[in-house]
């Protein structure tokens with residue numbers, strides 16, 4: 483994973499597989515940068531993800547808890563159709579402050 | 584009972600690092616049937632969910648083993664059984680509800696929902712204090728070599 487910053491927009495480019503094991507590393511990496519940068523928009527870019535199970539949904543929901551607190555917009559980008567469907571099982575598409583891109 | 588054409592069994596330490604190992608093994612077994620990319624993803628995802636549940640909920644990150652049993656049945660049906668000897672589930676139908684989770688943390692409560700939607704049938708048997716067994720089947724459209 484690499485994290486880039488463009489003004490008040492922070493992007494986490496996630497690569498590889500997201501499961502319960504790898505989610506722990508991703509979570510701590512994203513959260514550490516989030517606290518440091520205090521972005522107005524947090525983009526989780528899934529275009530480099532080769533596999534995801536429901537731990538990926540948990541990862542997104544967990545970040546949403548943080549972005550909501552600071553009125554930061556959470557953007558879920560680069561999801562394939564199948565993973566997008568999985569995300570939507572959680573009802574995230576209806577939550578305020580989350581965008582699918 | 585459908586005839587078994589091919590099968591394998593394994594048991595593996597209930598460590599989170601083995602989540603990827605288990606879905607890779609099952610993917611390799613399913614690949615013998617020439618599944619579509621979509622079917623292969625469905626199988627890998629369902630296995631990842633079941634194995635993770637054994638680790639996170641069954642054994643609660645303590646040591647234990649996960650027992651995996653897979654069979655290719657006549658008619659191109661893959662049957663997968665994933666079992667632990669962990670804490671078991673009090674109320675299985677409640678546990679299977681979408682978004683239900685006892686783990687807090689960052690579990691989404693969607694594991695069973697995902698397993699259900701990515702397979703053709705899902706059966707969960709559990710006994711508190713004894714463990715949990717999840718059996719799922721998935722029809723594969725490709726051609727199996729006996």
Ligand SMILES: Nc1ncnc2c1ncn2[C@@H]1O[C@H](COP(=O)(O)OP(=O)(O)O)[C@@H](O)[C@H]1O
Pocket residue numbers: 536632636637640641642667669670671672678679683684685686690691692693694695696715
């Ligand atoms: N192997 C298991 N052993 C004990 N409890 C389990 C097991 N699998 C699932 N559960 C219970 O069922 C609930 C729902 O599981 P699941 O749908 O995968 O969601 P999640 O894993 O996100 O909690 C879990 O929170 C747990 O209480």
Ligand SMILES: [Mg+2]
Pocket residue numbers: 632635636690693694695
């Ligand atoms: Mg689960």
